Amino acid sequence: MKALVVDDDLALADVVSFTLRRAGHEVIVANDGAMALERWKLEAPDFIILDLNLPKLNGLEVCQRIRVTSKTPILILSVRDEDDDVVAALHYGADDYMVKPFSPRQLVARVEAVLRRAGVEHRSPEQLTAGDLTLDCLRGEIIIGGEPLGRLTHLENQLLQTLMLNQNQTLPASTLIDHVWGPAGGDKAMLKQLMYRLRTKIGAASKNTRLETVPGVGYSLVTERKPPKR
Amino acid sequence: MKALVVDDDLALADVVSFTLRRAGHEVIVANDGAMALERWKLEAPDFIILDLNLPKLNGLEVCQRIRVTSKTPILILSVRDEDDDVVAALHYGADDYMVKPFSPRQLVARVEAVLRRAGVEHRSPEQLTAGDLTLDCLRGEIIIGGEPLGRLTHLENQLLQTLMLNQNQTLPASTLIDHVWGPAGGDKAMLKQLMYRLRTKIGAASKNTRLETVPGVGYSLVTERKPPKR
DNA sequence: TTTTTTTGTTACCGCTTTGTAACCAACCTG
DNA sequence: CAGGTTGGTTACAAAGCGGTAACAAAAAAA
Numbered sequence: 001m002k003a004l005v006v007d008d009d010l011a012l013a014d015v016v017s018f019t020l021r022r023a024g025h026e027v028i029v030a031n032d033g034a035m036a037l038e039r040w041k042l043e044a045p046d047f048i049i050l051d052l053n054l055p056k057l058n059g060l061e062v063c064q065r066i067r068v069t070s071k072t073p074i075l076i077l078s079v080r081d082e083d084d085d086v087v088a089a090l091h092y093g094a095d096d097y098m099v100k101p102f103s104p105r106q107l108v109a110r111v112e113a114v115l116r117r118a119g120v121e122h123r124s125p126e127q128l129t130a131g132d133l134t135l136d137c138l139r140g141e142i143i144i145g146g147e148p149l150g151r152l153t154h155l156e157n158q159l160l161q162t163l164m165l166n167q168n169q170t171l172p173a174s175t176l177i178d179h180v181w182g183p184a185g186g187d188k189a190m191l192k193q194l195m196y197r198l199r200t201k202i203g204a205a206s207k208n209t210r211l212e213t214v215p216g217v218g219y220s221l222v223t224e225r226k227p228p229k230r
Numbered sequence: 231m232k233a234l235v236v237d238d239d240l241a242l243a244d245v246v247s248f249t250l251r252r253a254g255h256e257v258i259v260a261n262d263g264a265m266a267l268e269r270w271k272l273e274a275p276d277f278i279i280l281d282l283n284l285p286k287l288n289g290l291e292v293c294q295r296i297r298v299t300s301k302t303p304i305l306i307l308s309v310r311d312e313d314d315d316v317v318a319a320l321h322y323g324a325d326d327y328m329v330k331p332f333s334p335r336q337l338v339a340r341v342e343a344v345l346r347r348a349g350v351e352h353r354s355p356e357q358l359t360a361g362d363l364t365l366d367c368l369r370g371e372i373i374i375g376g377e378p379l380g381r382l383t384h385l386e387n388q389l390l391q392t393l394m395l396n397q398n399q400t401l402p403a404s405t406l407i408d409h410v411w412g413p414a415g416g417d418k419a420m421l422k423q424l425m426y427r428l429r430t431k432i433g434a435a436s437k438n439t440r441l442e443t444v445p446g447v448g449y450s451l452v453t454e455r456k457p458p459k460r
Numbered sequence: 461t462t463t464t465t466t467t468g469t470t471a472c473c474g475c476t477t478t479g480t481a482a483c484c485a486a487c488c489t490g
Numbered sequence: 491c492a493g494g495t496t497g498g499t500t501a502c503a504a505a506g507c508g509g510t511a512a513c514a515a516a517a518a519a520a
Contacts, residue, residue: 073347083333090339095347096326097340103313109320110327117303117325117347153466170368188507190468196509197467213508214369215476216384383477418496420479426498427478443497445487 001115002026004045006036006062007077008054012100016049016077019104020111033057040066047073047115049107052080052089060092067093067182073114077102093182128164131209131223133202135160144205155180156198159191163211163221172218195219231345232256234275236266236292237307238284242330246279246307249334250341263287270296277345279337280324282308282315290322297323303344307332358394361439361453363432365390374435385410386428389421393441393451402448425449 003025007013010031017027028043030036032055040048048066052059063074076089081099089097095114098107128135134143140157142149152160162179163171177186180194199211208224233255237243240261247257258273260266262285270278278296282289293304306319311329319327325344328337358365364373370387372379382390392409393401407416410424429441438454 083335086333086336087339090343093346095343103316105313106316106320109317113320113325114347116323117344155467172368186468189470192508193468193510196511199509215381215507217368217370385478416479419481422497423479423499426500429498445496 001046002028002043003111004028004030004036004039004043004048006030006033006048006054006059007051008032009051015104016107019107020049023108023111025111031055033059033062036062037065040070040072045072047075047111047118049075049077049111050094052076052078052085060089063089063094064092064184071118073118075107075110075114077107128161130164130167130221131206133164133206133209133223135164137161142202144202145207149205150201152198152201155194156201159194159198160202160221163219167221167223170214170217170220174218176218231276232258232273233341234258234260234266234269234273234278236260236263236278236284236289237281238262239281245334246337249337250279253338253341255341261285263289263292266292267295270300270302275302277303277305277341277348279305279307279341282306282310282319290319293319293324294322301348303348305337305340305344307337358391360394360397360451361436363394363436363439363453365394367391372432374432375437379435380431382428382431385424386431389424389428390432390451393449397451397453400444400448400450404448406448 001024003020005013005016005020005027006029007016008031013029013031017029020027028039028045030039034056036048036050036054037057039045050059050062054062059076059078063076066072066074074094076094076097077100078085078089078097079100086097095118096110098110126137128137132145135141135152135157136143137157140152140154142152142160158180159176162176173188173191177188177191180186181190195211202211210222212220212222214220231254233250235243235246235250235257236259237246238261243259243261247259250257258269258275260269264286266278266280266284267287269275280289280292284292289306289308293306296302296304304324305326305328306324307328307330308315308319309330316327325348326340328340356367358367362375365371365382365387366373367387370382370384372382372390388410389406392406403418403421407418407421410416411420425441432441440452442450442452444450
């Protein structure tokens with residue numbers, strides 16, 4: 001597994017890196033919050049060990065931004081041991097919180113526990129298909145019946161991904177809002193507008209896939225996959 | 231969410247229970263390892279708070295047995311603070327490990343982090359059935375004898391769910407009002423109107439299920455589950 | 461830095477849902 | 491028997507919801 005270790009203390013970053021490499025992980029290091037976000041985007045690590053006290057962008061902010069679009073496991077490793085710190089980090093999406101000085105063995109065990117729970121599902125699939133509709137998740141491009149239809153904006157992409165991953169199921173508005181906007185939060189008016197935009201782009205192009213409203217509940221991506229049997 | 235709290239220290243089990251209930255969870259308690267397994271099987275909790283030092287069957291053994299067949303999130307709460315203990319528990323499948331004395335706030339935050347990662351959704355029954363009548367609770371759609379009949383409004387859905395969950399029992403008007411309107415409150419005139427609307431939608435479509443008035447008391451969903459014997 | 465695109469916010473409109481009041485028949489009580 | 495209550499039905503106003511559009515602010519791209 002590929003790890004991103006974020007700490008402005010170079011010596012400690014080395015120790016953590018060594019610990020993780022010994023446990024069989026590949027490690028990339030970032031020494032400040034901005035570099036962390038950059039490396040996260042470019043390297044797509046499987047998990048992140050994140051300090052809180054960072055130059056340029058603190059760890060909590062990093063965590064929050066990552067959580068907007070990603071479920072990559074995040075373990076906080078910090079000198080801060082107050083309840084408020086722990087609770088805040090966990091609230092912003094961290095999966096675990098360890099206080100320095102830390103036990104290398106315990107760090108490895110906790111990494112493994114979180115990865116076990118996370119499974120492989122946190123990785124975004126490269127492509128999703130529903131009926132004759134295909135979404136290139138990375139590029140946000142939609143293809144219908146082999147014909148490229150155009151590109152989605154970031155939020156449109158997240159919404160369609162969520163719907164496609166749960167095709168033929170009704171997703172409550174609250175669930176969609178959580179998945180699209182994450183801890184930053186959104187509201188029903190924003191979802192309504194986004195859904196309108198998504199429908200505008202997809203329109204009636206697909207022959208067997210449509211975006212359905214479930215009044216008072218939410219939305220569903222419906223595919224007529226099974227033609228009536230005769 | 232339903233929690234199973236396992237601790238032989240009754241006072242501590244009470245504190246943990248209180249903490250979790252305050253956070254909105256339902257709590258069941260077991261005081262030894264054997265009872266824990268029994269309750270886990272019977273109650274199907276959404277997560278488990280597990281002590282290690284338990285009579286009859288220690289916590290590690292409980293964790294191990296549960297993990298053979300289940301992914302139910304498990305948080306260890308123990309006086310043991312040695313690395314070996316933490317690493318072993320995490321290795322045997324625990325999702326998190328906290329040492330006593332514990333911070334209630336941090337316990338709640340860690341429970342939430344683990345549940346979030348586990349993707350445990352608040353569960354409500356997806357479908358309810360009474361006789362030949364089926365209700366999709368999320369979509370509010372009614373199906374009779376396999377034929378979709380239509381969609382209920384939110385309040386109609388709540389009313390029918392309450393009646394179906396208590397089929398063949400008389401529910402007083404006050405109970406129905408509480409369940410349908412909750413803290414917002416309702417009154418008998420509103421219930422009367424709502425029942426009329428529900429009857430209008432369900433009508434006489436069902437062959438073995440009907441909405442019955444109990445004068446001066448309330449209503450009941452009656453199913454003739456046992457066909458007359460011939 | 462400027463331009464373009466994306467996103468958030470507000471408004472409008474039509475349709476649906478819900479609350480409220482009224483009417484009527486049936487039943488019960490004094 | 492008259493009056494009051496209850497339950498079913500109807501009608502309409504008020505509230506809410508979902509689709510669509512416009513514009514300002516923020517973000518991204520050139």
